[in-house]
Amino acid sequence: MPKQIVYKHKLATRWFHWLNFPLLAIMIWSGLLIYWANDIYEIRIFGITIFKFFPEVIYQWFNAAFRLADGMAWHFAFMWLFTINGGLYVLYTWVSGEWRDLLPNRRSFGEAWQVVLHDLRLRKTKPDQGKYNAAQRVAYSAIIVMGFGSIVTGLAIYKPVQLAWLMWLCGGYETARLLHFALTVGYVLFFGIHIGQVALAGWNNFRAMVAGFEVVDKPAPPPGNSPAERAAKTAAS
Amino acid sequence: MTNNDDVQKISRRKTLKAFASFFALLGGGAAGLQWLASQPLDGGIRGGIPQPLRQALDQNEKIFRPLYSPEHLVQEYPKSAAAAEPRVNGDVGLDEATFDAATWQLNVLKKNGNQVSFSLADLKKLPKVEVVHNFKCIEGWSQISWWGGARLADFLAHYGLHEEAQMNHLGLMTPDEGYYVGIDMPSALHPQTLLCYELNGQPLPPAHGYPLRLIIPVKYGVKSLKRIGTMYFDNERLPDYWTERGYDYYIGL
Incomplete structure (x- = not known):
């Protein structure tokens, strides 16, 4: 089968993506150091604690105990880089027109479900897709909305008096903190699924996120138009 | 092929x-x-965290300080919403063995080097202001609490500390010198910043800083020093217990 090189991800997209990864990781890690100082959240069903954020072993793993000052210093320095990188990504995606591949359209939400069923091996066929499938469109757009949410709720907790209107918009000080935390849990879940999907999609797909291109089968030329067929036609006449 | x-x-x-x-x-x-x-940790007044991160915190102060306005008041609540027994979170600077309530006074070091002293009665001569606000701890918790006392700005104005109020920073220290804070003057002069002698309408309990403490709602609780012994002023940043341990100096909310 003839192969060809197809360019998939622009250099800018790859830079934004791979800068965001360590920046978000630092924000989550420093956020954990901050959260440790008042770790009140848990999942409770009928009064029974199902999961406490976080079990001691997690704090030990990240050496998070008694490091509130450290956490705040890193968090409030790297928030700028995280915000700037995210902002430039959105600006780039908008100006370059790449949003057309990324934003969910009318069909995406229904189709995303079909993609999930397919990926769970519950459905044989997959809906047609462009650069990104419907589930990817939904996920990669949602993650941007989440990032925006983290910045807004973060600002609300950071300046609850001077930006009191923002705090109010976020449902109050405590609610803003809870939302900020919940969004972070969302990133961790996203990360888990993302890594799993990348592993399943294989090398060609992963390489595209680093090198920008994929090696794919060349589409077959329209029937009756290949050089051999034309030669055969000429010979017959 | x-x-x-x-x-x-x-x-x-x-x-x-x-x-x-x-x-x-x-x-x-x-x-x-x-x-x-x-990177080396900053020493002394800027200690505790790598120098570049300290610089970032100081830059953040410059970026966000223009947001500050004395007209941005902290939201107030009805007294019924206040905690009956507010959380006690620290006892640094509250050495009861060396403290004598009978001889306590507030010592103010003036710009000219003189020291003036005030009794609790001197503070109670000023209009009593009550603030019921959501007290915010740097650890991440918050609690609605009800405080009463004199406005710090009223105190400075009434007792002729005008030159002092023009300086950039105000410092407070406990009588045992175990705890101390430095505060930028605009925040200190905020109308809800109190030299506070009452909690829930009663004299402050010892654990909350009897006889006089600071309540500064535009900062995290670490700046609301309990049991004020000395007040002083400078144009440069003043020593701050938690800044020396890596926290931001400004921490304006």
Whole structure:
């Protein structure tokens, strides 16, 4: 089968993506150091604690105990880089027109479900897709909305008096903190699924996120138009 | 076939190049973070965290300080919403063994080097202001609490500390000198900043800083020093217990 090189991800997209990864990781890690100082959240069903954020072993793993000052210093320095990188990504995606591949359209939400069923091996066929499938469109757009949410709720907790209107918009000080935390849990879940999907999609797909291109089968030329067929036609006449 | 060999050759070359750059950048980034984490800690008044991060915190102050306005009041609540027994979170600076309530007075070091002293009665001569606000701890918890006392701004104005109020920073220290804070003057002069002698309408309990403490709702609780012994002023930042331990000096909410 003839192969060809197809360019998939622009250099800018790859830079934004791979800068965001360590920046978000630092924000989550420093956020954990901050959260440790008042770790009140848990999942409770009928009064029974199902999961406490976080079990001691997690704090030990990240050496998070008694490091509130450290956490705040890193968090409030790297928030700028995280915000700037995210902002430039959105600006780039908008100006370059790449949003057309990324934003969910009318069909995406229904189709995303079909993609999930397919990926769970519950459905044989997959809906047609462009650069990104419907589930990817939904996920990669949602993650941007989440990032925006983290910045807004973060600002609300950071300046609850001077930006009191923002705090109010976020449902109050405590609610803003809870939302900020919940969004972070969302990133961790996203990360888990993302890594799993990348592993399943294989090398060609992963390489595209680093090198920008994929090696794919060349589409077959329209029937009756290949050089051999034309030669055969000429010979017959 | 030759075509596919070409594709493979080009692909291999491009892949190698891309991954070499990728790992070089990854290594560079990791080295940069390691460098940052291993930078010397600032000593003394700016201690506790790597110098570049301290500089970032100081830059943040410059960026966000224009948001500050004395007209931005902290939201107030009905007294019924206040906690009956507000949380006690620290006892640094509250050495009861060396403290004598009978001889306590508030000592103010004036700009000219003189010291003036005030009794609790002197403070109670000023209009009593009550603030019921959501007290915010730097640890992340908050609690609605009800405080009463004199406005710090009223105190400075009434007792002729005008020159002092023009300086950039105000400092407070406990009688045992165990705890001390430095505060930028605009925040100290905020209308809800109190020299506070009442909690829930009663005299302050010892654990909340009897006889006089600061309540400054535009800052995290660490700046609301309990049991004020001495008040002083400077145009430079003043010593701050938690800033020396790596926290931001400004921490304006």
